[in-house]
Amino acid sequence: MRKNLKAKAYMYPLPVLIVGTYDENGVPDAMNAAWGTICDTAQVALVLSASHKTVKNLLKTQAFTVGVADASNVVAADFVGVVSANTMPDKLEKTGWHLQKSEFVNAPIIQELPLVLECKLVSYDTDTEICIGEVVNVSVDEKILDEKGKVDLTRFDPICYDCSGHGYYKLGEKVGNAFSDGKKLNV
Amino acid sequence: MRKNLKAKAYMYPLPVLIVGTYDENGVPDAMNAAWGTICDTAQVALVLSASHKTVKNLLKTQAFTVGVADASNVVAADFVGVVSANTMPDKLEKTGWHLQKSEFVNAPIIQELPLVLECKLVSYDTDTEICIGEVVNVSVDEKILDEKGKVDLTRFDPICYDCSGHGYYKLGEKVGNAFSDGKKLNV
Numbered sequence: 001m002r003k004n005l006k007a008k009a010y011m012y013p014l015p016v017l018i019v020g021t022y023d024e025n026g027v028p029d030a031m032n033a034a035w036g037t038i039c040d041t042a043q044v045a046l047v048l049s050a051s052h053k054t055v056k057n058l059l060k061t062q063a064f065t066v067g068v069a070d071a072s073n074v075v076a077a078d079f080v081g082v083v084s085a086n087t088m089p090d091k092l093e094k095t096g097w098h099l100q101k102s103e104f105v106n107a108p109i110i111q112e113l114p115l116v117l118e119c120k121l122v123s124y125d126t127d128t129e130i131c132i133g134e135v136v137n138v139s140v141d142e143k144i145l146d147e148k149g150k151v152d153l154t155r156f157d158p159i160c161y162d163c164s165g166h167g168y169y170k171l172g173e174k175v176g177n178a179f180s181d182g183k184k185l186n187v
Numbered sequence: 188m189r190k191n192l193k194a195k196a197y198m199y200p201l202p203v204l205i206v207g208t209y210d211e212n213g214v215p216d217a218m219n220a221a222w223g224t225i226c227d228t229a230q231v232a233l234v235l236s237a238s239h240k241t242v243k244n245l246l247k248t249q250a251f252t253v254g255v256a257d258a259s260n261v262v263a264a265d266f267v268g269v270v271s272a273n274t275m276p277d278k279l280e281k282t283g284w285h286l287q288k289s290e291f292v293n294a295p296i297i298q299e300l301p302l303v304l305e306c307k308l309v310s311y312d313t314d315t316e317i318c319i320g321e322v323v324n325v326s327v328d329e330k331i332l333d334e335k336g337k338v339d340l341t342r343f344d345p346i347c348y349d350c351s352g353h354g355y356y357k358l359g360e361k362v363g364n365a366f367s368d369g370k371k372l373n374v
Binding site for chain 1: 194197221222227231234265282310316317338345358361365367369370372373
């Protein structure tokens with residue numbers, strides 16, 4: 001039996017993305033964004049309200065990083081979403097995170113995050129608040145790579161955000177293979 | 188030790204979204220899309236190549252549905268991503284899915300998917316290929332709701348797509364609470 005819940009934007013899962021920027025004086029900031037996805041083979045799209053310090057920063061520097069939050073960084077990842085740099089400019093000091101400037105773009109890499117996309121700003125649409133970035137490099141901690149140099153989800157625990165219950169979840173059991181399982185029906 | 192993987196759009200997790208449409212004759216189609224997110228309190232954004240039958244359909248009908256694929260629908264969900272309705276117009280017949288027209292928009296609800304967003308087309312940008320939809324209703328199977336009528340992730344198994352290894356995963360252990368855990372650092 002189906003039920004109507006009215007108009008809600010429910011999507012499962014959502015990622016937990018830590019967007020890193022510098023302001024015009026090189027002061028770093030980071031925020032937590034769940035509304036983001038891939039939009040081309042080397043592009044990402046984030047939906048970021050113009051009021052965020054992050055947006056003010058990336059419009060000035062034309063650059064940002066996107067770190068994928070993992071289970072070992074839940075508390076700090078949530079913290080940068082709870083507190084705004086508009087009111088607490090030094091908020092990153094409370095996270096314990098160590099920052100290093102990207103080799104490729106004018107934005108900080110958070111060393112504790114195992115996978116970070118380094119992006120050049122392509123566009124920011126003030127109507128939709130969609131920010132598109134060109135990924136110029138992916139910086140990873142070697143500990144999440146397998147012997148062939150590929151990201152290995154048995155060594156990396158990205159977290160998922162539940163937009164309704166507001167929990168953070170690890171990935172669980174593998175239940176299938178894309179571009180493969182469906183072929184069984186193609187007979 | 189960090190390593191540079193060059194330019195790649197890696198994001199974890201990605202959802203597995205089944206986009207349902209009708210063509211101008213009422214023939215249903217569905218495709219599998221991993222590049223999608225929320226973009227407002229009742230809006231979703233999907234990145235959909237203009238070549239898809241789905242895009243041709245939704246531009247005509249101004250409507251689409253977005254079903255969240257779950258573990259019990261992995262094979263059919265993958266199948267609709269493997270085969271195009273441009274070459275196999277009756278592909279949905281092979282899924283075994285049962286369709287019902289939405290009460291609110293001119294698009295089909297796949298009854299086997301426990302959570303389906305019913306959307307009116309807001310815009311389709313031919314440059315970015317970003318499709319924005321206004322969610323006018325969320326149709327859920329009552330079995331995924333708790334006693335208070337909320338979506339309960341102990342009763343619903345949405346799957347995640349691994350953009351690098353191409354696996355599908357269930358959600359696992361809960362590791363935190365959003366807008367809450369981070370407050371510990373705000374002292």
